[in-house]
Amino acid sequence: MDLLTPTILSYLTVSLLMFAIGTIGVMTRRNGIVVFMCIELMLNSVNLALVTFSHMWDNPAGSMLVFFVMCVAAAEAVVGLAIVISIFRNKQDIDINHVNIFKW
Amino acid sequence: MEAATTIQTVLFWTFSVLGLAGAVGLLFNRNAVYAALSLVLNFFSIAGLYLSLGAEFLAAVQILVYAGAIMVLFLFVIMLLNMQEEKGVFTFDIRRGAAFILGFAFVAEMMVVLKGFWNHEAGGEFTYGKVEPIGRALLTDYLFPFEMISIVLIAALIGAILVARRHTHQEG
Numbered sequence: 001m002d003l004l005t006p007t008i009l010s011y012l013t014v015s016l017l018m019f020a021i022g023t024i025g026v027m028t029r030r031n032g033i034v035v036f037m038c039i040e041l042m043l044n045s046v047n048l049a050l051v052t053f054s055h056m057w058d059n060p061a062g063s064m065l066v067f068f069v070m071c072v073a074a075a076e077a078v079v080g081l082a083i084v085i086s087i088f089r090n091k092q093d094i095d096i097n098h099v100n101i102f103k104w
Numbered sequence: 105m106e107a108a109t110t111i112q113t114v115l116f117w118t119f120s121v122l123g124l125a126g127a128v129g130l131l132f133n134r135n136a137v138y139a140a141l142s143l144v145l146n147f148f149s150i151a152g153l154y155l156s157l158g159a160e161f162l163a164a165v166q167i168l169v170y171a172g173a174i175m176v177l178f179l180f181v182i183m184l185l186n187m188q189e190e191k192g193v194f195t196f197d198i199r200r201g202a203a204f205i206l207g208f209a210f211v212a213e214m215m216v217v218l219k220g221f222w223n224h225e226a227g228g229e230f231t232y233g234k235v236e237p238i239g240r241a242l243l244t245d246y247l248f249p250f251e252m253i254s255i256v257l258i259a260a261l262i263g264a265i266l267v268a269r270r271h272t273h274q275e276g
Binding site for chain 1: 161162165169174181182190203204208210218237246253265
């Protein structure tokens, strides 16, 4: 029972694993929207770590930062999806290996 | 106190397993719609983890903003674009292998960093999980960032409209 009781480290480990899965997704997936969703996953895992620290010190700063990260993530998703739509309209494809118009 | 700890234990293990399953589903689903639904599972699980930490307000906001608004936007765009399934999610070449090795190396490194947190119990009261203290902090100490967020949101709105608009020749 004592071993099962979650500690701060348990929450941080879950957050760490989600972040690592997000980074692996960003590095391996080629669908632009899935890459975006992996970035959202990374933002969420950091939010979980921040809430854990906020709980640990009983301090509002972490919770406030999570609130602001959620707002910025919403703004980022809106702009990113607009860019994805714009790319798809021009190339009929959002494979990120084929999006190289800035490459010379 | 004992019952509260048991509830927290059950919540933690249920939602951490579900959340990691959702994350792995996002990583390995070929179809973007299934990947998005795995991510919804992950977002709900993170809301459950917030609940088990006593952060009730953030759990509600997580479900409303992420699982509600952002994922609907993602699914809408996925279905709008009608893309084909991604090939080669399960194949291994040197680049994908390097990505996985780097990911595991990152986990190992961070576990060494986090070793100092072994002894902290995650139970106990969390004052700033409730709505009232959060609202009080938001409109006193964090008033300036709170106002700045509105500017960020309006800028994102205008930028998204400008980027996604169909350009016609008549407009010059």
